Amino acid sequence: DAIIADIDPMLLPTRVDVNYLDPSIDYHNNIQSDMRMTGPQYSNDSVSLSIVESASNMKKLATTLLNKAEMESRSFTFQTSYKYMRVHPGSVTTLTLPNATHVVRVTQANYQLPAGICQFQGVRHQASIYSPTGSGSIPAGYEAPIAGIPGNTIGVIIDGPLLK
Numbered sequence: 001d002a003i004i005a006d007i008d009p010m011l012l013p014t015r016v017d018v019n020y021l022d023p024s025i026d027y028h029n030n031i032q033s034d035m036r037m038t039g040p041q042y043s044n045d046s047v048s049l050s051i052v053e054s055a056s057n058m059k060k061l062a063t064t065l066l067n068k069a070e071m072e073s074r075s076f077t078f079q080t081s082y083k084y085m086r087v088h089p090g091s092v093t094t095l096t097l098p099n100a101t102h103v104v105r106v107t108q109a110n111y112q113l114p115a116g117i118c119q120f121q122g123v124r125h126q127a128s129i130y131s132p133t134g135s136g137s138i139p140a141g142y143e144a145p146i147a148g149i150p151g152n153t154i155g156v157i158i159d160g161p162l163l164k
Contacts, residue, residue: 002078002095002102012073014041016066018058019048032058034066045069072123076104082116092125101129 015035022030032055047065076095080087087093089109095102104122111118 002076002097005075005077007073007075009073010040010042012036012039012041012069013043013045013066014039015044016062017044017046018062018065019046020058021050021052022055023052024055027052030055030058032062034059034062036066071125074124076102076122076124077120078122079117079119082118084118084120085111085116087118087120093122095122099131101131103128 013036015033017031017033019029019031021027045065047061078095084093087106087109089106091106093104093106095104102124103126104120105125106120106122108121109118110120
């Protein structure tokens, strides 16, 4: 099992600006940015680089930094046995849970010797793969839905206010 925590989406940046030296304008400062189209975010992140680079590469970097914050907004805490002592911060590992498979980049590791328990903290490295199951409290593992095809169900409101 793993403890999965998401950060508050309000803390994610709505815009990322990359300041760099542009050779096409005589090595003066230029800014490339990328912004989120929707969402409740309000913060702007700025990165200043003292490198000479093309505008297209800096635009790609701004897009990467914007998406990296969202990708790494989910954190994982899990523990394993001594067999995984070779895993260190920076390692990318696959965390297989009963209902999902997560690819995690380890950020912190704690090795409890001589017991051999390894505790890891990491962030999402790739999109997770979920395997939805019908299991719940039913021992058979499947519970039929109330409405066969929810998209074709008609709702009737009786004794309600008039709707436009």
